Amino acid sequence: MLQPAWPRVPRLITLRNSMKSARDPIGALDQLLAHYGDTMHMYLGGVRPSVVSRDPALVQHILQKNHRRYHKSDLTHGLLRYLGRGLLTNEGADWLRQRRLIQPGFHRQRLAGLTRLMRAAADEWVAELDALTAVGSAAELDAHAAMTRVAFRIVARSVFGDSLGESQLTQLSDWLTAIQAFYVNTIRQPYLRPWHWVRGNYGRHDRLAVQMRELVQAAIGRHRAALAAAPAGTPAPDDLLQMLLDARYEDTGEAMTDTQLLDELNILLVAGHETSANALTWALYLLALHPDTQDELAAEIARELPGGQPPEFADLPRLPLALQVVQEAMRLYPPAWIIDRVATEADEFQGQPIAKGTLFSLYIYGLHHHPALWPDAEVFRPGRFAAGAQPAPPAYGYLPFGGGPRLCVGQHFALTELQLVLIQTIRRYRVELVGAAAPSLSPLITLRPGGVLPLRFRRRE
Ligand code: HEM
Numbered sequence: 001m002l003q004p005a006w007p008r009v010p011r012l013i014t015l016r017n018s019m020k021s022a023r024d025p026i027g028a029l030d031q032l033l034a035h036y037g038d039t040m041h042m043y044l045g046g047v048r049p050s051v052v053s054r055d056p057a058l059v060q061h062i063l064q065k066n067h068r069r070y071h072k073s074d075l076t077h078g079l080l081r082y083l084g085r086g087l088l089t090n091e092g093a094d095w096l097r098q099r100r101l102i103q104p105g106f107h108r109q110r111l112a113g114l115t116r117l118m119r120a121a122a123d124e125w126v127a128e129l130d131a132l133t134a135v136g137s138a139a140e141l142d143a144h145a146a147m148t149r150v151a152f153r154i155v156a157r158s159v160f161g162d163s164l165g166e167s168q169l170t171q172l173s174d175w176l177t178a179i180q181a182f183y184v185n186t187i188r189q190p191y192l193r194p195w196h197w198v199r200g201n202y203g204r205h206d207r208l209a210v211q212m213r214e215l216v217q218a219a220i221g222r223h224r225a226a227l228a229a230a231p232a233g234t235p236a237p238d239d240l241l242q243m244l245l246d247a248r249y250e251d252t253g254e255a256m257t258d259t260q261l262l263d264e265l266n267i268l269l270v271a272g273h274e275t276s277a278n279a280l281t282w283a284l285y286l287l288a289l290h291p292d293t294q295d296e297l298a299a300e301i302a303r304e305l306p307g308g309q310p311p312e313f314a315d316l317p318r319l320p321l322a323l324q325v326v327q328e329a330m331r332l333y334p335p336a337w338i339i340d341r342v343a344t345e346a347d348e349f350q351g352q353p354i355a356k357g358t359l360f361s362l363y364i365y366g367l368h369h370h371p372a373l374w375p376d377a378e379v380f381r382p383g384r385f386a387a388g389a390q391p392a393p394p395a396y397g398y399l400p401f402g403g404g405p406r407l408c409v410g411q412h413f414a415l416t417e418l419q420l421v422l423i424q425t426i427r428r429y430r431v432e433l434v435g436a437a438a439p440s441l442s443p444l445i446t447l448r449p450g451g452v453l454p455l456r457f458r459r460r461e
Pocket of ligand 1: 268273413
């Protein structure tokens with residue numbers, strides 16, 4: 001069926017709104033979409049033509065049905081400079097070859113093995129809280145900073161096992177944060193690029209990227225050395241690095257080159273750290289905002305894991321509310337709030353021609369808040385994700401992990417980690433709001449709270 005052409009937001013309007021867009025891109029997009037419809041042509045930041053959409057059918061067309069005609073855009077490929085060519089930044093046949101090699105590392109069986117390690121990181125965070133509180137007393141902390149530490153520990157240790165010491169882990173996290181912040185700045189405020197050149201900021205961050213590679217390379221070296229020195233019969237470590245070292249391409253039977261390995265490790269660290277940290281932060285905030293749900297979750301944990309029994313991978317299906325809270329938190333605050341794609345050849349959608357080179361901004365936040373897709377879209381209601389709930393979450397209307405062949409490879413890893421950290425936190429602490437103001441949104445590459453997000457953690461009896 002031929003659809004009317006997608007409306008065009010006049011350039012003057014986006015230019016006039018560009019300050020508001022820079023300050024509050026989500027508010028600005030929502031306002032335009034409410035006026036122009038679910039798909040519109042506009043100028044991002046007043047300069048970059050893009051089709052922005054929160055239409056599930058178009059999003060499915062691009063991510064799944066016709067995915068071969070779409071690549072990521074320079075917005076994602078720009079990360080190549082700092083992180084190299086790994087799953088997130090790769091394309092085409094090379095991407096597919098890598099994906100086939102890496103995906104088995106994230107299968108259920110391996111996740112079950114990583115559960116203990118994830119739980120240990122969650123317990124370290126709870127021990128940090130314990131050091132600050134007594135029974136009944138509370139500590140106030142910036143939840144985002146705390147969850148960033150937990151999420152980084154989890155992904156870095158899952159990847160490197162014991163090959164990365166605590167101080168190296170902190171170093172790596174600091175460098176990655178600096179590189180990401182700089183990259184986002186160059187995208188969001190392109191007019192500052194000349195200033196960055198003059199100030200030597202590009203060179204400084206290039207050097208950080210080199211140092212990061214050297215640190216990761218040294219960790220690989222230590223891992224190999226430990227393996228070689230281990231007595232015969234010692235089981236190989238269960239970390240993702242070992243999995244990548246063991247993996248062989250189907251066609252050649254060869255292993256990855258060291259350069260490729262480094263790139264993939266960098267990408268796993270980046271893709272798997274801030275996203276999870278944001279999801280956890282928002283989940284804790286929503287539980288603080290909804291004490292009834294928090295009580296229900298605490299009761300579910302006490303019932304299913306009596307006597308402080310540590311949660312194993314196999315226990316998680318018996319704690320459905322923990323998963324539903326995580327899912328609903330990622331609906332309201334999708335860490336990957338917008339996804340970019342560019343048409344690599346001419347295409348058509350519902351009779352509408354799409355020119356080669358068209359940039360698409362698939363607005364995941366808009367899908368997740370769409371009033372026509374979700375009853376009471378702004379209301380926190382984890383039961384939407386209960387088995388058999390009516391209406392069921394809409395197909396291609398709920399995409400926290402993306403969709404189609406480039407679906408997040410770490411989806412199950414992340415869901416496991418998020419549930420474990422929530423369970424270990426909520427069973428011991430009651431989370432409370434500090435102040436009445438709702439946190440602001442800071443949509444950079446991922447959707448994080450603006451500034452700090454203080455929460456109060458009160459030790460349960
Ligand atoms: C709550 C946590 C997470 C969220 C919300 C999330 C979200 C996403 C999304 C939306 C994509 C697709 C991007 C696109 O199509 O343009 C993606 C891809 C990816 N994610 Fe995640 N992710 C999370 C955690 C993780 C973790 C823990 C890892 C690894 C340990 C990971 C590794 C990756 C990789 C490697 C890709 C690229 C996959 C490919 O293109 O083949 N992610 N993620």
